[in-house]
Amino acid sequence: MATSARKVSLTGIKPTGEPHLGNLIGAIRPALELAERYDAMYFIADYHALTVLRDPELLRRYSRSVAATWIAAGLDPERITMYRQSDVPETFELTWVLSCVTGKGLMNRAHAYKAARDRNAETGKEDLDAGINMGLYNYPVLMAADILLMDSDVVPVGKDQSQHVEYAADIAGSFNHLFGGEHDKLKIPQPVVPAADTGRTLPGIDGRKMSKSYGNTIPLFVSESQLKKLVRRIPTDSTPVEDPKDPDSSSAFQILEQFATPDVTSDTRKRLEAGGMGWGDLKNLLFDVLNDQLGPLRARYDALMEPGSELDDVLAAGAEKARARARRVLRLVREATGIQ
Numbered sequence: 001m002a003t004s005a006r007k008v009s010l011t012g013i014k015p016t017g018e019p020h021l022g023n024l025i026g027a028i029r030p031a032l033e034l035a036e037r038y039d040a041m042y043f044i045a046d047y048h049a050l051t052v053l054r055d056p057e058l059l060r061r062y063s064r065s066v067a068a069t070w071i072a073a074g075l076d077p078e079r080i081t082m083y084r085q086s087d088v089p090e091t092f093e094l095t096w097v098l099s100c101v102t103g104k105g106l107m108n109r110a111h112a113y114k115a116a117r118d119r120n121a122e123t124g125k126e127d128l129d130a131g132i133n134m135g136l137y138n139y140p141v142l143m144a145a146d147i148l149l150m151d152s153d154v155v156p157v158g159k160d161q162s163q164h165v166e167y168a169a170d171i172a173g174s175f176n177h178l179f180g181g182e183h184d185k186l187k188i189p190q191p192v193v194p195a196a197d198t199g200r201t202l203p204g205i206d207g208r209k210m211s212k213s214y215g216n217t218i219p220l221f222v223s224e225s226q227l228k229k230l231v232r233r234i235p236t237d238s239t240p241v242e243d244p245k246d247p248d249s250s251s252a253f254q255i256l257e258q259f260a261t262p263d264v265t266s267d268t269r270k271r272l273e274a275g276g277m278g279w280g281d282l283k284n285l286l287f288d289v290l291n292d293q294l295g296p297l298r299a300r301y302d303a304l305m306e307p308g309s310e311l312d313d314v315l316a317a318g319a320e321k322a323r324a325r326a327r328r329v330l331r332l333v334r335e336a337t338g339i340q
């Protein structure tokens, strides 16, 4: 068990799709290291997913699937805390209190809301708020509540989420200013960019960034035959087998680099550059490397996904621990505001 003297890191994961190789490289692997340095907490942000997801069966499946994926990928449930946001209803009490100290203008400037308005402008809509729900608009306040409720020290985020952590810090500052008295009631969180996040983006099977919104992903847990099919679909040029090739121009090589050992990667680079290795050979190698790595993960994942598996115990223990932290923070907030 992690000691309470360590700083607390909080990672939120939105369950909006089946996890894919890009998520593993860009989000899961960097987050695994946090457990070494922090008292690491991870939660499934199921209420955040509700801003976009309207299918109860899917939301249930993705929520469980995300938790199972992260554990299968290497999070040790003995050392970390994992919980579902919806198991911590204290979040919503704090969300309201924070809403009352948050300027509306701050929300108007939030990236996700602005992007949605820009899309409306681009498509010629007269009402720039068309199709934008209050969940999307309030999203940064809910995220601030997630963070502040756990008394988090650091929040590891990619570039797209750093504005939200700055907002959480701003909102905590406003609360402390208004209600802090002698001692700050809410801890000001710091964003951190995980060490392994070097801005590397994994390409998908059409060569663009792998993303579920492009439908070009290689999901982490597909059957061998499906995996083979997806790898075969990665585009290549028509350079003949015997000609020298530029490995860095190839999506298949860029994916291989992330999963193969350094020896295999450099050997493959040499063989492509020298000529004699075809793109088909590269794809066969990529399939073998992926299949070797994902096989054991898939077995663990399948076991965790079974109803009544160890996953339920992990989430129940996580919820209890998270709620205990939440209640401590809320008690201070209620006292400070005069609610009780």
Ligand code: ADP
Pocket (backbone or CB within 6 Å): 016, 022, 023, 024, 025, 026, 027, 158, 200, 201, 202, 203, 209, 210, 211, 212, 213
């Ligand atoms: P998607 O683009 O499939 O919708 P998300 O936006 O839900 O993925 O991303 C969840 C996390 O996975 C983020 O931290 C993001 O940086 C990471 N991620 C997603 N796609 C990639 C990719 N192709 N390469 C690297 N990291 C990625």
Ligand code: TRP
Pocket (backbone or CB within 6 Å): 010, 011, 012, 013, 014, 045, 048, 142, 143, 146, 147, 155, 157, 161, 164
């Ligand atoms: N907004 C984050 C995302 O889209 C998920 C998230 C919700 C989160 N609450 C959080 C991340 C709190 C860190 C801390 O990926």
